[in-house]
Amino acid sequence: MDPIKTEIVVVGAGPGGYAAAFYAADLGKKVILIERDKRLGGVCLNRGCIPSKALLYATHQITAAREAAHRGVTFAAPTLDLSKMRAWKESILTKLSGGIAQLAKMRNVTVIQGRAYFEGSQSLRVEDEQGQQFINYEQAIVAVGSVPTIPKVFDLGNPRVMTSTEALEIEDVPENLLVIGGGYIGMEMGTVYAALGSKVTVIEALDNILAGADPDLARPVVTAAKKAFKEIRLKAKVLKMATVGKQIKVESEHDGKKVEELYDRVLVSVGRAANSADLGLENTGVKLDEKGFIKVNDKLQTDDPHIYAIGDIAGGILLAHKAHKEARIAVEVIHGESSVNKDIVIPAVVFTDPELAWCGITEAEAKQRGVKHEVVKFPWAASGRALSFDRTDGVTKMIIDPDSERVLGVGICGAGAGELIAEAVLAIEMGATAEDIALTVHPHPTLSETMMECAEVFYGHATHTMAKKRA
């Protein structure tokens, strides 16, 4: 069979891959999109962002109903129908991936289901159950993503030891759940299971959870988690795990003491690894770093002149919106534009309860890099909107350059912080000053006012809080 010829082939149909394929098609290129899974959308849509948010929403109702009691609304204890919950979640995923397939079709993007294997710098084969086909391309964009890692000592071959992928299936509600790793995945899934009724223990090797965020921003999350979870154990380490009947025996070390405990399920959320193996990349000029991520330059070009890499596989922060941005840059570079992956503000959001979001420089980073800065905060306890829905556990924080008064970084912790951070991203991208934000009318009563008032704090005249006058 003759090889199929195309201008662009995109390997992997996650948020990076399908965005790249669509954009290239929109720019008039002939595009083939290859996906290993039956469903398009990648980890984000099938095993990450979307299902986890669906479950967080579904289970939040349980907590919300309980908390409604002191506001004079009392519900009977909830009954859980996990299969219905799963079905609802699945329906979302089906709808979204179907939408992507539909959009691909409308753009004349050829979608091929199968495993891609590079045979050379400009040719690959796709294998599926029926057989294989060959594709000759001008440029390839590799967007094959990443998978959760399980260190060998934890891999008992026991389904009760889960990664995020399995945890999202909520086969049951374990009475005792151990979460190894206090990063955003562990904290989000811990939140889901805690709401469902599990006694959640988090073991984190570092001395704080959600490393990367400023500790003062993470504090409301920790406070809430301490209440919702059974325990958060910092500077602790899991040494050994073994199957004991229907449970897992976990030996861990904390404060120099070894403990042995039994858990019904264990979620391992200690990091993600690149999907760079079994791709035939060795037949191309592509080079990998020591962790297996593809090396790219700021135009997302690999060491092979015909191959680009975007998203998780290209390393850096593993976030869907980062993959999406890189998709657009890579396609523009292929299209002959001068785009470059530089000086781009990538926000981070943790969908715990409360949510935690930040963008630009963090306070810790500013200190470490010696960037002259001033920190201002606006507590949500001073927000009428936060009070009115009983969520004063939040703070809006800005890192400001005192000379230019430009906003260098913003961090928000509180309900809906993930939505609020977008304004901050735009502000930083636009080079806005604190004054620009303070002078912009924000609707009342909304949480967005905390952005405005936080900027006003910088000038010493926030309406709803007392701030030091600016010299």
Add this chain to the structure above:
Amino acid sequence: MDLKLPKLGEGADSGVVVNILVNEGDTITKDQAIIELENEKAVAAIPATANGVVAKIHVKVGDKISVGHRLITLSGGAGDSPATAAAAPVAKPAAKPAARPAPEPEAETEELPEPAVEETAESGAAPVASPSLRRWARELGINLGKIRGSGPGGRIETGDVRKYIARLQAAATKLQTAPATAAAPAKPAAEQIDFSKWGPILKKPVSTLRGVIARRMWENWNTIPHVTQFDDADFTKLNELRKKYAPAYEAKGSKLTLTPLVLKAVAATLKKHPSFNASLDETANEIVLKEYIHLGIAVDTEQGLIVPVLRDVDKKSVLELAKELESVAQKARDRKVSADDLKGGSFTISNQGAIGGAHFTPIVNKPEVAILGLGRGAMKPVVRDGKVEVRMMTPLGLSYDHRVIDGGGAARFIVDLVAALQDFSEEVVKL
């Protein structure tokens, strides 16, 4: 620290590097010559403005550079770092400048006069501008790090980029003017012709001096309405005077030629006709009459024509003028004429007598308004007092700016000039 090309004098703000006198690794002292620069006037040695060790040379032979261009980078002073000391022996063996690897022509050489443009983002911080503006700048190839934003918090606005581009263009045009006009003196872009299809050819680049001549001639020819007035002057007596006094001048260490005598005659005539010793100030709409008589003398050199100026010709003796002429001609041929030697002329004389040829039409040397061209004097039959005599006749061509001088004035001038040459006073030549 970086050593940059200093300001060399009025009108001499650029040139071509013809020689590099230092090597990377050399220790140099202040005022030591580091490069030789050829400009429209001469070849000048450019001195170092500081002591130090040459860490990097940023120019190569043939580079066209202008004031402010980075020449070399010096590291340290007396107690230089071991890194540069170690580098010295490496650079040393490559003694010949040509053998040295040519430094990359840097894109950053557009040294702009106004520092406002040259704001570099310190500590590698990203330039502050909206995403759409950053994209626009990328598409234009503009480095936002070089622009100082005028917006709040130093944000770069669209207008800042436009201003920066305008300035880049102005700087680029300034740099290009000389070579561009030199390459194509005829303004309507000449079509490229392959001359080799009709026979063998040799190509050579247009020199800086040739470029300047081309530009000036083109400007003068195109902006001045020229008329040339012809006549012949009887040089018989003048030549006899020259022959008579030549030994006396020889004894004073000077060779008496006809030129200093012509200079004196011209100076005397100019005194009578001030409008020939003038300039047209087009901006002020005034005619500037000069009370001094500074005469430019066209000197034919290997590289091309240059016109040094002799001052106060009317006040100087023939001997002084003879000596000055010799020295200035020598300086011109050695390309040692300073920029000031070429300025301030009020009238120009181009004497081709030593070479040959008869009448020609010289081009007025702006901002002057007239020029006298002399051909070779030849023995000719002339009717004098009803008799045919053989006299030494020198062809004269007086070109003038018809905006300033009328035909009648020109005729009167040449009549007076011929008389001054023919009836040259022996008193003036006498020592």
